[in-house]
Amino acid sequence: MITDQNKWAIIDAYLAGQLDESGRQAVRQKMTDDADFRADVLMQSALNQQFDREQTSKDYDLVDRLISEGLTTPVSSGPGRSRPVRPWWQQTWLRAVATLLLVAGLGWLGFRYLSGPDTLSTQIPYAQRGFGVDGTPAPDKLTTFPVTFSTDGPASGEYSSDPDGLHLHLTELPASEARWQLRDDPQQGGFLLTDPQGRTYRLDRDTYGGRKPLVPIK
């Protein structure tokens, strides 16, 4: 029987897929009969999804960091005998990357002349404004935000935004999109975007389908 005392353990087990069939039936029945219990399950389910998204965001952060570092540092295999490490310029993978970059770079140049604007969809670091228990400011929550770069903008750059993400219209795709950063604008309620050169732009959260110029804040 599900009681106030055991319900959270049962909800956790239910959502984690670890309840047996009779337990699952009991939870389903309780959710049907008791709207408050249903709200509890939905709340915990939504929280779990939020935590999973946070963890996924950390996975991307780790990959971005390692890529920006060149993934060149050899990995220690722990205590004991370690494998000899070849110099970085003799690493097979580096040759592979160099070949890839050369071949793909030539392909990309050809592709640019034969096709329309290039686009790059990615996630950039996003510092989401936090609030304390009583609404007072709290540390920002670090997460990511979906951004699409495309090469169909003027030299000064333009942007468009909506609840699904940000679109930056530039003359060329950025070489290091991971170094673009976004944070909430505490003054005007929109975003503050910082490019790899350190310039900051104030953006609206939603341009309702239109484009606006990227103008650095002085």
Place this chain on the structure above:
Amino acid sequence: MSTSVPSDEAFVRQIAPVVTKTLANEFADLPGQAAAAILRQTLATCLIIRRKATKQRLNPSLFARRVTREQVLSWLAADGSPAQQTSAMSRIMAENREAVARYLAQFRFRTTDVADEVLNDSFAAFFTNLADRKPVEALLSTCLISIARFKALHQLRQERTDPVEQTNWLETTFLTVDEADMGTMTWPLTTADDEPISIDLPVTTTDGRSGTIQIEVSRFRTWLADCFSRLGAARQLLFRLRYKYWSEQELKTMSMDEVQAVFDDLDMTEIAARAGYTNAHTASVRLNESRSRLRDCLTEKMKNAAL
């Protein structure tokens, strides 16, 4: 001889050469920016799969090659030339249709036409996700089966009148992937990406009227994220640790009595220690208080929405 699980960083460093080599050798004609984006997405996807899958017996190199190829296919289906898109989508269907159909065979639909419809709808939804630039963060087969599961449950909800059946979309089920070359793992099919558009929740308005309010899931999530951000860091940590504890448990099914007897005290003792509370009871009390605060905050938002 003892074997240790490499850290996330060591794992990424281990598979990165395989991914770059696969891209260089097998997909050298990709545009440069695409190769960089696929490299990033492949490494992240491998990391996510490694974190979420249980009972893993995977050959890291073959696993990384498999994910690389699938990420290239996904990119081509969304961003390739028209001919590449058609070819990639055909290949994705050819390679996964049988597995999805086999999974759907466990559901009893009214007619076989309905089963075919669910199968085709699942692929259509997946390709729409790709076109919308939704990242593929699992093996293609598990992504497709996850979508197919939701489509099947949605179809059965429409066919049946039993309200109890209408809640099982929240449940996590598990899928065993067993492939001769790559290895085996168990993948959780969750509702993260495939929940219904809206949910019904109880609400009492400021003038005392009780009823239910239909809320879009995305809106509910935004409310909850806002309410959660208002909790103090220590209380947030309790929730996170509890989720981490449950998501890392070895997979097994238990009765409600076993859950209560074995897990509740045990996990709170461990969580209390990690969150800096003196004992499990104090941590439990704080957690329950925090849940009440979350519910109150959500209730307030629902009241305002119901006005």
